[in-house]
Each structure stands twice: as C-alpha cells, then as structure tokens.
Amino acid sequence: MRAIILIIIVSLIVGALIVLSVYMIANIKTSGKDYLSAIVGGVGGVIGSFIGAIVAYIVAAYQVQKTFELDKRKGQSGNYAVLRLVKVEIDTNHRLLSSSKSQYFAGRRDLLVGLLGRENWEKCSTLIGQEVEDTVVSQLSSVYRKMRLLESETGMPEQTYDRLVSDLSICSSLLDTALNQLKN
Numbered sequence: 001m002r003a004i005i006l007i008i009i010v011s012l013i014v015g016a017l018i019v020l021s022v023y024m025i026a027n028i029k030t031s032g033k034d035y036l037s038a039i040v041g042g043v044g045g046v047i048g049s050f051i052g053a054i055v056a057y058i059v060a061a062y063q064v065q066k067t068f069e070l071d072k073r074k075g076q077s078g079n080y081a082v083l084r085l086v087k088v089e090i091d092t093n094h095r096l097l098s099s100s101k102s103q104y105f106a107g108r109r110d111l112l113v114g115l116l117g118r119e120n121w122e123k124c125s126t127l128i129g130q131e132v133e134d135t136v137v138s139q140l141s142s143v144y145r146k147m148r149l150l151e152s153e154t155g156m157p158e159q160t161y162d163r164l165v166s167d168l169s170i171c172s173s174l175l176d177t178a179l180n181q182l183k184n
Contacts (some may be wrong), residue, residue: 002173005064006055009053013053016046016052017046020049024042027042066140078181080182083178087175087179090143091172097150097165097168105158136171136175140171140175146160146167149162
C-alpha cells in the first residue's frame with residue numbers, strides 16, 4: 001500500500017514540477033525585463049508544491065496506518081469471540097468424556113453421539129485468523145478428528161479415548177493462553 005502511495009506522490013511531484021516549469025517560463029516571457037520577480041514566483045510555486053506533497057504524503061500514511069490498526073482490532077475481537085465459543089465446547093466435551101468413559105466402553109455410545117458438540121468448530125474453524133498460533137489450530141484439529149472417530153460406529157480403543165480426554169485438557173489450556181493474548 002505504501003508503494004502505491006509513494007508512486008502517486010512522486011507522480012504528483014513530477015507533474016507539479018513540469019507545470020511549474022512551464023508556468024515559470026511563461027512568466028519570464030510575459031514579464032519583459034523583470035526576470036527576478038518571475039524567478040522568485042516560480043521558485044515559490046515549486047517550494048509550495050513540495051510542501052503540499054509532503055503534507056499529503058504524511059496525511060495519507062497516517063490514514064492508511066489507522067485503517068490497518070482498526071482492521072486488525074476487528075479481526076482480533078472476532079477471533080476472540082470465536083475462540084470463546086470453541087473453548088466452551090472443548091470444556092463441555094472434556095467434562096462429558098471424563099464422566100462417560102465407562103458407559104462408552106459398556107456399549108452405550110448412543111449417549112455421546114448427540115452430546116458431543118462440533119458445530120462451533122465446524123462453523124468457525126475457517127475464521128480463526130493469523131493472531132492464533134499454529135499449535136492451537138493443530139491441537140483443535142486433532143481433537144475434533146478424534147471426536148469424529150469416537151462417534152463412528154467402529155469406536156476407538158481405550159488408550160485413544162484416554163488420549164482424547166488428555167488432549168481436550170491440553171487444548172483448553174492452549175485456548176486460555178490464546179484468549180489472553182487476543183484480549184490484550
């Protein structure tokens with residue numbers, strides 16, 4: 001964005017110099033013998049255009065910077081809201097799986113199918129922006145893949161089930177860290 005602004009400013013400066021040069025030559029010709037006032041007038045016009053170009057560049061750079069900061073804050077607040085929803089879902093699933101292990105391995109898998117929420121993750125996984133570290137996204141993806149396996153008809157071994165419960169706890173801690181970073 002700065003390059004475009006810089007090109008525009010340089011173009012304006014060059015254009016102003018050309019216009020002012022033509023203006024100065026025209027003033028010298030029309031002034032007759034008074035070359036000094038024509039030169040002072042032309043140089044004053046050139047200096048004025050340089051000052052105007054510098055002020056225009058400063059104002060444009062300030063506006064671009066403020067727009068960028070505003071967009072960044074909007075993205076962070078959106079990611080914060082998304083992560084809060086996902087964290088609530090992760091914590092709920094952790095509590096559910098921690099208390100339902102015996103029922104799951106006793107064959108009562110029907111209890112889990114409707115209770116394990118993935119809706120927030122499925123809706124929001126693409127919205128998590130650059131502010132969220134790759135480890136958080138990777139851990140979340142891993143947890144949700146294991147939850148799909150858990151809901152499948154084939155089920156999962158007890159060791160994988162225990163690992164999923166542990167991963168949910170780790171994921172919750174990572175989400176707490178990410179939420180604190182986005183909050184500040």
